[in-house]
Amino acid sequence: MLTIIDWAALGAKEQQNLLTRPAQKDSAAIRGIVSDILAAVRAEGDAALSRYASTLDNYDGSRWVATKDALASIKPELRVAMEQAVANISRFHEAQRPQAITVETQPGILCEQRWQALERIGIYVPGGSAPLPSSVLMQAIPARIAGVEEIILATPGPVPDVILAAAALAGIPQVLALGGAQAIAAMAYGDKPVVKIFGPGNAYVTEAKRQVALDGIAIDMPAGPSEVMVLADANANPRFVAADLLSQAEHGPDSQVVLVTTSQALAEAVNKALAELTATLSRQAITLKALDNSRTLVVKTEAELVAISNSYAPEHLILQLDNAQQLLGRLKNAGSIFVGAYSPESAGDYASGTNHVLPTYGLAKSYSSLGLLDFMRRYTVQTLSKAGLETLAPTLIALADAEGLDAHRLAVTVRLENKA
Ligand SMILES: NC(=O)c1ccc[n+]([C@@H]2O[C@H](COP(=O)([O-])OP(=O)(O)OC[C@H]3O[C@@H](n4cnc5c(N)ncnc54)[C@H](O)[C@@H]3O)[C@@H](O)[C@H]2O)c1
Ligand SMILES: N[C@H](CO)Cc1c[nH]c[nH+]1
Numbered sequence: 001m002l003t004i005i006d007w008a009a010l011g012a013k014e015q016q017n018l019l020t021r022p023a024q025k026d027s028a029a030i031r032g033i034v035s036d037i038l039a040a041v042r043a044e045g046d047a048a049l050s051r052y053a054s055t056l057d058n059y060d061g062s063r064w065v066a067t068k069d070a071l072a073s074i075k076p077e078l079r080v081a082m083e084q085a086v087a088n089i090s091r092f093h094e095a096q097r098p099q100a101i102t103v104e105t106q107p108g109i110l111c112e113q114r115w116q117a118l119e120r121i122g123i124y125v126p127g128g129s130a131p132l133p134s135s136v137l138m139q140a141i142p143a144r145i146a147g148v149e150e151i152i153l154a155t156p157g158p159v160p161d162v163i164l165a166a167a168a169l170a171g172i173p174q175v176l177a178l179g180g181a182q183a184i185a186a187m188a189y190g191d192k193p194v195v196k197i198f199g200p201g202n203a204y205v206t207e208a209k210r211q212v213a214l215d216g217i218a219i220d221m222p223a224g225p226s227e228v229m230v231l232a233d234a235n236a237n238p239r240f241v242a243a244d245l246l247s248q249a250e251h252g253p254d255s256q257v258v259l260v261t262t263s264q265a266l267a268e269a270v271n272k273a274l275a276e277l278t279a280t281l282s283r284q285a286i287t288l289k290a291l292d293n294s295r296t297l298v299v300k301t302e303a304e305l306v307a308i309s310n311s312y313a314p315e316h317l318i319l320q321l322d323n324a325q326q327l328l329g330r331l332k333n334a335g336s337i338f339v340g341a342y343s344p345e346s347a348g349d350y351a352s353g354t355n356h357v358l359p360t361y362g363l364a365k366s367y368s369s370l371g372l373l374d375f376m377r378r379y380t381v382q383t384l385s386k387a388g389l390e391t392l393a394p395t396l397i398a399l400a401d402a403e404g405l406d407a408h409r410l411a412v413t414v415r416l417e418n419k420a
């Protein structure tokens with residue numbers, strides 16, 4: 001099911017090729033398609049939005065859909081589950097509230113760092129292949145805790161009841177029924193643009209976010225097709241490992257799942273379990289396609305496990321290793337790490353409390369998992385007394401002179417010479 005590869009037998013180029021994400025291989029074509037969609041929306045506005053909704057999503061219904069009756073339409077067990085997820089997501093994100101800081105850097109010079117919520121944001125909820133109500137909660141709940149006033153939620157139409165219900169639970173009264181790059185364009189270039197766009201999505205959505213960022217709309221991160229890397233030793237349970245791999249493979253044909261193990265026997269047992277378990281799944285065709293993009297890498301040492309993981313920088317990293325806790329400190333680059341046999345990724349995807357919006361494409365080297373602070377901005381405040389300015393003046397004047405900026409010097413000296 002997963003081609004098993006002896007990692008040490010490959011050259012550096014082959015190793016790199018093997019772990020290139022599928023969506024990155026098509027990136028040039030996707031860039032062009034997305035750029036055309038964004039240009040059309042900017043030039044034609046609503047007409048282009050309707051055309052893309054119709055041609056790409058086969059949707060000609062209302063652009064805005066109310067959420068008010070949606071909670072009544074879902075099963076009571078689902079509502080209870082959503083409420084439990086909301087409670088845990090809230091607890092974890094509440095704990096991330098930042099402290100304002102005030103520092104007197106020198107007598108009479110007060111420097112502060114304060115935080116404020118973003119005013120108007122866009123959140124994208126994927127819906128092309130499967131509706132993801134959990135992605136509503138993962139974004140809207142932290143946004144609400146941060147104090148964001150206006151949230152525009154976009155998802156492809158027709159909008160399923162489960163998405164409307166999750167939006168209602170998060171206090172969002174209506175949803176923008178648009179998907180893909182056109183949804184990102186509507187939020188970025190509409191009559192009232194948002195200041196920042198959040199959310200996961202396929203390669204078109206992720207590329208659209210990248211392109212609107214060049215026009216000054218902030219984005220959370222590139223959060224593209226789901227991926228997971230599992231590090232496992234000979235004692236790992238092959239069925240647990242296989243199920244974790246399948247849970248991300250079923251997201252889409254361009255997902256990538258990678259097992260790295262020190263045990264050839266485990267690699268073979270996982271393949272056996274993959275064959276058995278795949279046969280029980282409803283999204284078999286998608287899952288098998290994703291498994292084609294994926295590999296098992298057999299290595300000799302723990303050091304190799306760590307090096308491969310740090311270089312791949314997976315969105316999700318699962319540790320099914322006897323000494324997982326000891327290895328944690330050496331694993332530098334991952335969006336979210338799941339430790340031990342009883343920590344399936346599904347827990348983080350839905351309801352443990354951590355955020356499931358995570359950087360993909362190896363960008364966990366530089367981007368963080370979504371958190372409360374992403375919905376806020378920090379800024380500084382300073383207050384100098386006259387005595388404070390007098391003490392700092394020689395430093396300011398010397399630096400202004402070094403830069404040849406006379407007005408900067410003047411803004412200091414004019415105050416010190418002022419007798420009033
Ligand atoms: N990284 C994360 O944090 C995270 C979290 C949840 C989901 N995901 C990923 O989000 C993705 C969701 O993808 P999806 O496709 O199901 O839904 P989606 O809503 O992201 O994309 C669907 C949209 O893509 C557009 N599209 C499809 N084919 C196109 C084409 N040929 N040309 C132009 N536009 C096109 C359509 O407009 C459609 O509305 C999955 O890959 C999943 O793994 C990632
Ligand atoms: N695994 C996805 C992030 O890559 C999140 C998700 C939503 N629903 C199920 N899973």
Ligand SMILES: [Zn+2]
Nearest residue numbers: 226247248349
């Ligand atoms: Zn998932």
